[in-house]
Amino acid sequence: MTLLLRLTGLVLFLLAWELAGRTLGDALLAPPSAVVSELVTLAAEPQSRATIWQSIAPALVGFGISCAIGMPLGAVMGRSRVWDALLHPWMSLFVVTSVAAIVPILILLLGTGWWFVVGVVVLSSVWYVVLTTYQGAVRIDRRMLDVGRSFGASRVRMFTAIVLPALFPYLLAGARIGLVHAIRSVVLAQLFILTGIGGLLQEAGMEISTARLLALLVLIMGIGLVASHGLGQLAGWLAPWQKAVGERR
Amino acid sequence: MLSVAAGLALWEVIGRLTPPVVFAPFSAAASSLLHTAALPGAIVQSLATLATGFAISAIVAIPLGFAMGRVWWVREMFHPVLTGLYAIPPVAFIPFLIVWFGLFVESRVAIVVIMSFFEMLTIASTGAANIDRRLLDVARSFSAPRHRMLTAVLIPASLPFLFTALRVGLVRAVAGTITGELLLSPANLGKLLLDSAARFNTAGILGIVATVALLGLCVQQGLLWLERHVLRWERP
Incomplete structure (x- = not known):
């Protein structure tokens, strides 16, 4: 029944799109049928494939850097009051500041090459990794730590046996949110310097038909869905004991 | 401090x-x-874009989110489509918005709407779905009429998450405003930023960035203050 309703929603949406597309014409809104055929042509062009890879690579590198910095930082901030007081205001400031505002200065600092894109990705995704890890670290059950302490566990043992398993689902949730933001920010960065998928989008926007533009949007949507769903599956598989974390936000 | x-x-x-x-x-x-003499004017203009976009977005997102949270078939019907649309980065819509709305105010408002819409929708629907059943049951046992149910139970119970939705949405809307001003035809704060960048005036850039950050922080704190003021009963 739920599946049926979901399909109905999807089908109704596609039908409405198709109808609107037919009446408005390709120049304003290409119907899904045209978009699908455009998507097939896009996939067949080796150059487009290379360009899209040009976008995925910096997203992954930046995401890796974000995790490497964000996870330890979030854990430290969650467990130490001093570091929390020192860093939290700045983190809140960066979260509310749009990365787009920092882009001009990043262009001055890093140029408009590959590292610029990576820089934008790191600056926009690292905060979400830090915040989620931080929340996990703050919420570690005191009683668990007390049990460890009563059994005279060493610091290393406490970390590997208590803190890490309790933190793990949050790390995965943070990684997932971070990855979504990494993909978003690659598009933002590349729209500024017009390479990769941003360049493709810009070019497609110049064309008379919107079919290519919409095909690219569908493609980006696909990449985003696959990435976030994939990490979600991985989280469920690696840490089945706390599956629901990270469903919110 | x-x-x-x-x-x-x-x-x-x-x-x-x-x-x-x-x-x-x-x-x-x-x-x-x-x-920078143009700064106050630019801030006011930016805020106007922000307010328009945010209002449109909230007016659509909050009732829809509420309906999705409370009515199961609405949720099931909208969920797949909205998840898909949410997966598209808002900035990717920009070339498309240019086709539809041009390069100026209309497009900037549209990007603000897109950037703040989904966050508010998600929070509103999760919140509405999690309203304590017992509250509703109590009202029903006292056979409260529908409108009493709405004014005495549903609205007070929803205010906390509605405030959260508005706050998160507003922060996203600030980000949307500056993004639109930078990536569409440069205007207001975005124009000041790009002008400074073109002249390698790093101090100017940093000043504007700090202004944008402060703006975001101010609207967030303002709503937090309002929330604390209105929701006295929620305070621990």
Whole structure:
């Protein structure tokens, strides 16, 4: 029944799109049928494939850097009051500041090459990794730590046996949110310097038909869905004991 | 407070040590802000875009989110489509928005709407779905009429998450405003930012960035204050 309703929603949406597309014409809104055929042509062009890879690579590198910095930082901030007081205001400031505002200065600092894109990705995704890890670290059950302490566990043992398993689902949730933001920010960065998928989008926007533009949007949507769903599956598989974390936000 | 002061001091020191093109000290950024005559006007214009976009977005997102949270078939029907649309980065819509709305105010408002819509929708629907059943049951046992149910139970029970939705949405809307002003035809704060960048005026850039950050922080804190004021009963 739920599946049926979901399909109905999807089908109704596609039908409405198709109808609107037919009446408005390709120049304003290409119907899904045209978009699908455009998507097939896009996939067949080796150059487009290379360009899209040009976008995925910096997203992954930046995401890796974000995790490497964000996870330890979030854990430290969650467990130490001093570091929390020192860093939290700045983190809140960066979260509310749009990365787009920092882009001009990043262009001055890093140029408009590959590292610029990576820089934008790191600056926009690292905060979400830090915040989620931080929340996990703050919420570690005191009683668990007390049990460890009563059994005279060493610091290393406490970390590997208590803190890490309790933190793990949050790390995965943070990684997932971070990855979504990494993909978003690659598009933002590349729209500024017009390479990769941003360049493709810009070019497609110049064309008379919107079919290519919409095909690219569908493609980006696909990449985003696959990435976030994939990490979600991985989280469920690696840490089945706390599956629901990270469903919110 | 201390950390903010320490951070500003660090900014000042790094700014003085590095060449001015790369990074400017805090004092230079502040003084360049004071010398930008166009700043107040730009802020007002930006805020107008922000307010329009945010209002449109909230008016659509909150009732829809509420319906999705309370009525199961609405949720099931909208869920797949909205998840898909949410997966598209808002900035990717920009070329499409240019086709539809042009390069100016309309497009900027549209990007604000897109950037804040989904966050508010998600929070509103999760919140509405999680309203305590017992509250509703109590009202039903006292056979409250529908409109009493709405005014006495549903609305007060929803206010906390509605405030959260508005707050998160507003922060996203600030980000949307500046993104639109930078990526569409440059305007207001975005134009000031790009002008400074074109002249390698790092102090100017940093000043504007700080202004944008402060703007975001102010609207967030403002809503938090309002929330605390209205939701007295929620306070621990």
